[in-house]
Amino acid sequence: MSHHIVQADNLNYTYPDGTIGINNISFKITHGESVALVGANGAGKSTLLLHLNGCLISTQGEISIGDYPLNKKNIKAVRRSVGMVFQNPDDQLFMPTVFDDVAFGPINLGLPENQVEQRVTHALETVGATHLINRPPYKLSGGEKRAVAIATILACSPDILVMDEPSSNLDPLSRRRLIKLLKSFEHTKIIATHDLDMALDVCQRTIVLHKGKITADGPTISIFNDEELLARSGLEKPLGMQECPICKKNNPKNQILFYNKKPR
Amino acid sequence: MHMADALLSPAVGGTMWAATAGLIVYCSKKVREDLDEKKIPLMGVIGAFIFAAQMINFTIPATGSSGHLGGAMILAILLGPYAAFLTMASVLTVQALFFADGGLLALGCNIVNMGFFPCFICYPLIYKTIVKGRLTPKWITTGAIISAIIGLQLGAFSVVLETFFSGISALPFSHFLLLMQPIHLAIGIVEGLTTAAVVIFIWKSRPEILQPSISVVQGPGPDQEYSIKKVFIGFAAAAIIVGCGLSWFASAHPDGLEWAISKTTGMEELGAPQKNLYSSLTAIQEKTAFLPDYGFKTTKENPITDTKKAWPAVDSGTSVSGLVGGLLTLCLAIFIGFIIKRKKTGQTA
Amino acid sequence: MNTIEKNLFDIRYMDTLASKNTSLHRLDPRAKLITTLMFIAMVVSLGKYEISRMIPFIIYPMVMIISAELPFLYLLKKMILVAPFAILIGIFNPLMDTTPLVHLGSVSITGGWISFFSIMMRFSLTVSAALILISMTGFNGVCMALEKMGVPQPFVVQLMFLYRYLFVLIEEGAKMLRARSLRSFDSKGLGFKYFISLLGQLLLQTLDRAQRIHLAMCCRGFDGHIPINRPMKFGYKEIRFVLIWSFIFILTRSYNLPVKIGEIIAGIL
Numbered sequence: 012m013s014h015h016i017v018q019a020d021n022l023n024y025t026y027p028d029g030t031i032g033i034n035n036i037s038f039k040i041t042h043g044e045s046v047a048l049v050g051a052n053g054a055g056k057s058t059l060l061l062h063l064n065g066c067l068i069s070t071q072g073e074i075s076i077g078d079y080p081l082n083k084k085n086i087k088a089v090r091r092s093v094g095m096v097f098q099n100p101d102d103q104l105f106m107p108t109v110f111d112d113v114a115f116g117p118i119n120l121g122l123p124e125n126q127v128e129q130r131v132t133h134a135l136e137t138v139g140a141t142h143l144i145n146r147p148p149y150k151l152s153g154g155e156k157r158a159v160a161i162a163t164i165l166a167c168s169p170d171i172l173v174m175d176e177p178s179s180n181l182d183p184l185s186r187r188r189l190i191k192l193l194k195s196f197e198h199t200k201i202i203a204t205h206d207l208d209m210a211l212d213v214c215q216r217t218i219v220l221h222k223g224k225i226t227a228d229g230p231t232i233s234i235f236n237d238e239e240l241l242a243r244s245g246l247e248k249p250l251g252m253q254e255c256p257i258c259k260k261n262n263p264k265n266q267i268l269f270y271n272k273k274p275r
Numbered sequence: 276m277h278m279a280d281a282l283l284s285p286a287v288g289g290t291m292w293a294a295t296a297g298l299i300v301y302c303s304k305k306v307r308e309d310l311d312e313k314k315i316p317l318m319g320v321i322g323a324f325i326f327a328a329q330m331i332n333f334t335i336p337a338t339g340s341s342g343h344l345g346g347a348m349i350l351a352i353l354l355g356p357y358a359a360f361l362t363m364a365s366v367l368t369v370q371a372l373f374f375a376d377g378g379l380l381a382l383g384c385n386i387v388n389m390g391f392f393p394c395f396i397c398y399p400l401i402y403k404t405i406v407k408g409r410l411t412p413k414w415i416t417t418g419a420i421i422s423a424i425i426g427l428q429l430g431a432f433s434v435v436l437e438t439f440f441s442g443i444s445a446l447p448f449s450h451f452l453l454l455m456q457p458i459h460l461a462i463g464i465v466e467g468l469t470t471a472a473v474v475i476f477i478w479k480s481r482p483e484i485l486q487p488s489i490s491v492v493q494g495p496g497p498d499q500e501y502s503i504k505k506v507f508i509g510f511a512a513a514a515i516i517v518g519c520g521l522s523w524f525a526s527a528h529p530d531g532l533e534w535a536i537s538k539t540t541g542m543e544e545l546g547a548p549q550k551n552l553y554s555s556l557t558a559i560q561e562k563t564a565f566l567p568d569y570g571f572k573t574t575k576e577n578p579i580t581d582t583k584k585a586w587p588a589v590d591s592g593t594s595v596s597g598l599v600g601g602l603l604t605l606c607l608a609i610f611i612g613f614i615i616k617r618k619k620t621g622q623t624a
Numbered sequence: 625m626n627t628i629e630k631n632l633f634d635i636r637y638m639d640t641l642a643s644k645n646t647s648l649h650r651l652d653p654r655a656k657l658i659t660t661l662m663f664i665a666m667v668v669s670l671g672k673y674e675i676s677r678m679i680p681f682i683i684y685p686m687v688m689i690i691s692a693e694l695p696f697l698y699l700l701k702k703m704i705l706v707a708p709f710a711i712l713i714g715i716f717n718p719l720m721d722t723t724p725l726v727h728l729g730s731v732s733i734t735g736g737w738i739s740f741f742s743i744m745m746r747f748s749l750t751v752s753a754a755l756i757l758i759s760m761t762g763f764n765g766v767c768m769a770l771e772k773m774g775v776p777q778p779f780v781v782q783l784m785f786l787y788r789y790l791f792v793l794i795e796e797g798a799k800m801l802r803a804r805s806l807r808s809f810d811s812k813g814l815g816f817k818y819f820i821s822l823l824g825q826l827l828l829q830t831l832d833r834a835q836r837i838h839l840a841m842c843c844r845g846f847d848g849h850i851p852i853n854r855p856m857k858f859g860y861k862e863i864r865f866v867l868i869w870s871f872i873f874i875l876t877r878s879y880n881l882p883v884k885i886g887e888i889i890a891g892i893l
Contacts (some may be wrong), residue, residue: 027483061839064843066839066842066843087845090842090843090844090845091845093843094843095840095843097836097839097840099836101792101833102833102836102837102839102840103837103840105316105319105785105788105789105837105840105841106784106788106850107764107767107784107787107788108764111851114851115841115844115846115850115851116844116845118851119844119845119846119847119849119851120845147639147764147788148788149788149791149792150636150639163844164843164844167844167845277709279706279709279710279713279747279750279751280664280668280746280747280750280751281668281710281714281743281744281746281747281750281751282710282713282714282743283668284668284669285665285668285669288665288668289665299775299776299779300776302778302779303776303777303778303779304776306778307777307778312838312846312847312848313834313835313838315778315781315782315785315838315841315848315850316785316834316837316838316841317831317834317835317838318782318785319781319782319784319785319786319788319789319834320785320789320793320830320831320833320834320837321830321831321834322782322785322786322789323785323786323788323789323790323792323793323794323830324793324826324827324830326786326790326793326794327793327794327796327797327798327826328797328823328826328827330631330794330797330798330801331797331800331801331819331822331823331826332819333814333815333816333818333819334814334815344823361778361779361782362782362786364779365779365782365783365786366786368783369763369783369786369787369790371754372754372757372758372763372766373634373635373638373758373763374631374634374702374705374706375702375703375705375706375751375754375755376706378664378750378751378754379660379661379664379750379753379754379757380661380664380665380668380750438713442672443672443739443742443743443746444713444714444716444717444743445716445717445719445720445721445736445739446713446716446717446720447720450716451713468816469819469820469823472816472820472824473820473823473824473827476820476821476823476824476827477824477827477828480824480828481828481831484831599882599885599886599889599890600676600880600881600882600883600884600885600886600887600889601675601676601679601882601886602882603882603885603886603889604676604679604680604881604882604885605679605682607885608679608680608682608683608686609686611683611686611687612683612686612687612690615687615690615691616690619690619691619693
């Protein structure tokens with residue numbers, strides 16, 4: 012259980028050209044938690060995510076996954092337990108067919124052939140993309156690419172899922188499907204997003220970043236109700252919590268009592 | 276300057292294939308030894324970039340034509356010679372397969388002409404020597420332009436040689452040379468300018484990308500020197516193979532090369548059509564005699580006097596029956612195709 | 625701008641052709657690759673005046689096009705597109721080589737014209753063979769075949785990566801071009817200066833992308849090795865395919881079939 016914990020202590024990262032990526036970040040995310048990472052463009056969300064599995068190594072402070080601090084030595088073990096879904100599926104799907112791509116991780120884990128196949132089928136079933144198995148990635152639609160990108164990660168059976176803008180560029184239906192899928196996962200989830208409505212649906216906890224610093228960390232609903240905080244961080248109330256511009260009725264989501272009910 | 280299969284003899288095409296295969300094996304080994312696994316996706320994506328880049332063009336003032344980036348030099352500068360060669364080879368393979376730019380047999384020639392010369396001659400010997408780690412616009416431009424021009428000149432010359440030794444085109448060596456070299460001088464200047472401008476753009480906006488290659492340029496350690504030497508040995512081996520092929524050709528027809536050289540020096544001879552015709556005929560005959568159709572016979576007996584006799588060896592004697600038969604064969608082939616088609620549609624229906 | 629997208633479309637289309645399911649598509653790519661190379665070598669090894677010997681070779685592309693259900697007109701169009709180079713070099717033959725070689729009554733045909741036609745025939749045969757190979761095997765199939773046949777892995781991986789990102793980068797390039805042409809009124813803005821920053825931007829994006837892909841690979845346990853091994857079966861069907869076609873090629877290569885047929889006809893008459 013304990014190795015599902017993600018803990019950051021005074022994390023700092025400065026890019027080689029002197030730009031400050033993140034500044035003094037500390038948090039602790041425990042097993043099964045689902046955390047949204049929100050903030051304006053350039054707030055440091057992606058930089059922070061890249062630290063979670065050692066793609067970037069902090070210039071100061073440390074991050075630990077489970078009981079171990081992340082360093083060069085255990086980077087492989089960490090990458091096994093942290094699965095990262097990139098913002099652009101084209102960066103993630105580099106093999107000639109969907110099967111090859113989903114199998115890439117399991118093969119690198121050294122699994123025998125039959126287990127690789129099992130994992131691939133299972134991962135594709137989970138995201139509902141079994142029919143795409145022999146297609147080349149460049150022939151997939153945006154929604155299909157995203158689903159397969161998630162499957163490539165699931166096939167490595169990580170404990171922690173890290174996602175960068177999973178709902179960007181999706182049509183409403185694909186987005187709804189994705190939200191449903193994310194909700195069904197029992198993994199620890201860390202999701203960087205601008206889609207605050209999705210954050211509201213999927214994550215109980217939200218961390219707000221602004222200019223590389225954490226400006227708030229708490230229950231999603233209370234953070235999204237703090238308009239002053241949101242404005243300060245370059246954000247705005249999720250549409251689902253705003254007054255309907257046509258019927259001028261207040262959305263029920265504004266009241267915590269109704270929170271757990273799905274809109275519509 | 277993609278060579279086409281149609282102008283190539285199997286001996287020349289095969290030799291160049293062998294040379295290319297050797298170079299690919301060698302470069303693959305080098306890239307693997309390099310252990311920079313970052314290069315694996317980088318090479319692939321940059322290869323794709325070359326494709327996209329070749330489709331973006333600009334208008335050349337006052338000529339009405341447009342230019343674009345060729346690629347090999349910029350690959351060599353960004354990736355180093357080994358990875359650049361593999362990348363260029365892959366680009367040419369895709370072009371051969373999808374766009375029929377050059378053929379499969381000519382692929383070897385094309386990879387040598389457009390990959391080997393820029394990556395293993397111009398980049399290490401010219402570009403690096405000129406730039407010597409002085410990454411300033413002046414030196415980058417000088418280095419890129421000169422190496423691009425020389426690279427294209429070598430490539431064009433190689434195209435002429437390959438065509439000449441294949442003997443399918445009747446275009447005399449010198450004429451073809453005079454056609455190819457000036458065109459590729461112009462192309463080389465454009466290529467050099469674009470390469471230089473892109474490298475300078477990268478150097479200005481993201482100097483760290485060029486940094487690793489700077490360090491290589493600054494300190495060409497003994498290792499580096501050695502490896503280039505090895506490439507040369509590899510190429511020398513390939514050259515010996517080519518040379519053997521050539522000498523085989525030359526020994527059978529000692530006049531071929533001589534003729535070409537005399538032609539190159541004496542363009543005025545065009546005024547003497549009779550002589551010109553005769554000599555070109557001779558040369559053609561010599562070249563055709565090289566083809567395997569003649570069993571690669573090393574017929575040393577005076578090819579010139581044999582010229583007239585040699586013709587019937589070709590189809591002319593049996594020309595009428597050949598023509599009739601040819602038409603019939605064509606009909607037969609179409610008939611077979613028709614039957615297969617009928618059968619197929621019958622199956623699916 | 626037009627051509628860039630047309631090229632992309634072309635590749636996509638040929639890829640679609642390769643995903644058909646005929647008995648030829650199902651053959652092991654190695655069999656098709658070997659046969660194609662053999663075909664090209666045989667055609668090219670013919671002398672430059674030997675048109676009649678070349679004719680029977682038409683049977684191969686024709687049978688392939690029909691049995692693999694490939695669109696003949698499309699392949700023809702592709703061939704014509706690249707024809708100019710062969711024509712450019714070949715057209716000198718009739719000018720340079722003017723010995724009459726064949727006499728048909730009062731008309732004599734020069735060696736130059738014959739060799740010109742032979743160049744054009746070689747050209748159509750070899751080019752069609754290559755196009756047919758790719759449209760009934762697919763690029764990845766060819767890559768797998770190369771890998772199995774001992775081509776070094778780094779090169780095969782390179783081919784596969786190149787092919788994968790071709791689509792992405794051509795689309796990116798096309799977007800940039802469109803953006804440029806929409807704002808370059810009266811062909812201003814098509815000059816060298818803008819060209820370079822366009823190209824430079826594309827290159828920087830490409831480098832960034834390469835970095836992201838590498839990260840994505842590392843996140844899934846990449847250690848310098850790309851698993852591209854795929855089970856392939858070179859079975860009875862493949863052996864039969866290669867043998868039958870090799871037999872036909874060698875037969876047509878070593879016997880002048882049309883002349884033989886012509887002689888028989890002449891004998892009967």
